[in-house]
Amino acid sequence: MxxxxxxxxxxxxxxxxxxxxxxxxxxxxxxxxxxxxxxxxxxxxxxxxxxxxxxxxxxxxxxxxxxxxxxxxxxxxxxxxxxxxxxxxxxxxxxxxxxxxxxxxxxxxxxxxxxxxxxxxxxxLPPHSAALPDVADRARGDGKGSERLRFADWILDLARRELLRADGTAVPLSTGEFLLLGAFLRHPRRVLSRDQLLDLTRGRTAQPFDRAIDNQVSRLRRKIEADPKRPSLIVTHWGGGYAFAADVTPAEGVSS
Structure with missing residues (x-):
């Protein structure tokens, strides 16, 4: 029992x-x-x-x-x-x-x-990868160090809250985009519902029937996808939500 x-x-x-x-x-x-x-x-x-x-x-x-x-x-x-x-x-x-x-x-x-x-x-909420740092904690300023996460041809710098291209060019992220990307990177290859994504990124500030997640996903896709209209990283699961379809690993090196 x-x-x-x-x-x-x-x-x-x-x-x-x-x-x-x-x-x-x-x-x-x-x-x-x-x-x-x-x-x-x-x-x-x-x-x-x-x-x-x-x-x-x-x-x-x-x-x-x-x-x-x-x-x-x-x-x-x-x-x-x-x-x-x-x-x-x-x-x-x-x-x-x-x-x-x-x-x-x-x-x-x-x-x-x-x-x-x-x-x-x-x-x-699904269990997150224990091998990866907590991005939400970084957003609140609770984390230590300057870990980076690598996925596809990108690196997310948690200390600077910057998205870096392969050539080192920084792509700015809003707080919402940073938290959303962080939620995906902490739960790679898992289908996350809109409600789960709202909980992971906004907690009690989310309102019923809030569709901000869809808008944030669209904006994030425009920044990280080679073809935002045919996304390969943030994949839609109809009736289920979204899943991050790339492997995520800690990246070597620290912020300068």
């Missing part, structure tokens, strides 16, 4: 922490609680957790710092709890890699809906 998802609730207010734990347990989840970032790390060391609900405002190390650390070490889904006046913190949290947020005071049903959506999204 498959185990129910394990949720870690991190909040220094015992009333909120215990109430959430009780509510989520009634919904069938396994729940652990922590009253600080340090306690959360201890919990993560001894138990497999599927998602963390983290309060931003905690004494000592705050929720943003914990989220940054978790994202640097892996891809544990995170939902932040934030006060109404903390718009800047919400934005920073999303930029650090949090998957969603709920504003206090909140309805537990809303938090439950967001937890379900984040878990569903996390489980739907």
């Amino acid at each position: 498959e185990k129910s998802p394990h949720i870690l609730v991190v909040d220094d207010h015992r009333e909120i922490r215990d109430a959430l734990a009780k509510y989520l347990a009634k919904q069938g989840y396994r729940v652990s609680v922590a009253d600080s970032a340090a306690a959360a790390r201890r919990s993560l060391e001894v138990a497999a957790v599927d998602l963390a609900v983290i309060d931003i405002m905690m004494p000592g190390e705050d929720g943003l710092s914990l989220t940054r650390d978790l994202r640097a070490k892996g891809h544990l889904p995170v939902v932040l709890l934030t006060a109404v006046a903390e718009e800047t913190d919400r934005i920073v949290g999303l930029e650090l890699g949090a998957d969603d947020y709920v504003t206090k005071p909140f309805n537990p049903r809303e938090l439950l809906a967001r937890i379900k959506a984040v878990l569903r999204r996390a489980h739907s």
